[in-house]
Amino acid sequence: MGTLLENKKIIVMGVANKNSIAWGCVEALQEQGAKVILTYQNDRLHRSLEKLVGDDVPLVECDVSEDENVEKAFQQIERDFGKIDGIIHAIAFADKETLEGGVLNTKKEGYNLAQDVSAYSLISVSRYGSQIMAEKGSIVTMTYFGSERAVPNYNMMGIAKAALEANVRYLASDLGERKIRVNAISAGAVKTLAVTGIKHHRDLLKESQSRTVDGESVSTEEIGNTAAFLLSDMSTGITGDIIYVDKGVHLI
Ligand code: NAD
Numbered sequence: 001m002g003t004l005l006e007n008k009k010i011i012v013m014g015v016a017n018k019n020s021i022a023w024g025c026v027e028a029l030q031e032q033g034a035k036v037i038l039t040y041q042n043d044r045l046h047r048s049l050e051k052l053v054g055d056d057v058p059l060v061e062c063d064v065s066e067d068e069n070v071e072k073a074f075q076q077i078e079r080d081f082g083k084i085d086g087i088i089h090a091i092a093f094a095d096k097e098t099l100e101g102g103v104l105n106t107k108k109e110g111y112n113l114a115q116d117v118s119a120y121s122l123i124s125v126s127r128y129g130s131q132i133m134a135e136k137g138s139i140v141t142m143t144y145f146g147s148e149r150a151v152p153n154y155n156m157m158g159i160a161k162a163a164l165e166a167n168v169r170y171l172a173s174d175l176g177e178r179k180i181r182v183n184a185i186s187a188g189a190v191k192t193l194a195v196t197g198i199k200h201h202r203d204l205l206k207e208s209q210s211r212t213v214d215g216e217s218v219s220t221e222e223i224g225n226t227a228a229f230l231l232s233d234m235s236t237g238i239t240g241d242i243i244y245v246d247k248g249v250h251l252i
Helices: 021-031 043-053 067-081 096-100 108-130 155-178 201-210 220-231
Strands: 009-013 035-040 059-061 084-089 133-143 181-187 242-245
Touching: 009 021, 021 035, 021 084, 021 220, 035 043, 035 067, 043 059, 059 067, 067 084, 067 108, 084 108, 084 220, 096 108, 096 155, 108 133, 108 155, 133 155, 133 220, 155 181, 181 220, 220 242
Parallel strands: 009 035, 009 084, 035 059, 084 133, 133 181, 181 242
Antiparallel strands: none
8 A cells, every 4th residue: 555645635526336437546545545535416326336435435415517516515524524635526427419419519508518517617626625625735637638639429528628628727827826736637538437428439449449559448547546646745746737648549
């Protein structure tokens, strides 16, 4: 076991199941000595998380689609656990019709919902989360290469990820004075629940794997390890940045 995150309390938002990128993060953070607190979207996810973590990890409800929920969740976290040292934001959503319909056919409601949950939520999470964060705090979100290139079928989510990445830069600037850092990991494609919402996701996963430098997809463990580094004091010089953890897919 490592000591990179000893005495650090980290909030992880976005575990749906064992395949989630956020779960890879939880395991990596715990491996480095962090105390982890999970937030969950709704009762259904609460039940599946209870099975996953038992009594070992505290669970706090937080559906990020309403600011009040985010504010309430961080108030509850402060009340129950005191100051925090970091947050992992691994949340995204777009409805099926919007994702599958192509960008040209995107309706305003679908556009707004995807932006709201996938990009704006980083702003509200950073606002309320930073209020209870110790100095040298760190916030990490998850993005994807479809923000920069028109990846087939990634559609609206690519637009939301572009906004998310801009949010990272401006939030890093806003929070810099308080010595709180904000970064994104641009993760390679991995098979999670969210990915199955993308049309022809098997092709996306296969194509992505074939473009890695060694022909093997990146793992959630590898993504989690980078998140652990970004949450640790080893990375105090890095903020407002997008770190690729995709085994070179974006290069080739
Ligand atoms: P996942 O389905 O395991 O996780 C998505 C999470 O978002 C779920 O836990 C879900 O409950 C949560 N969520 C959705 N709407 C929410 C809301 N309103 N309030 C609170 N939580 C909400 O899938 P994942 O692939 O692990 O996704 C995590 C992040 O990683 C997402 O931002 C995703 O875009 C990003 N990402 C995924 C990949 C990939 O290939 N899987 C690649 C790059 C980036």
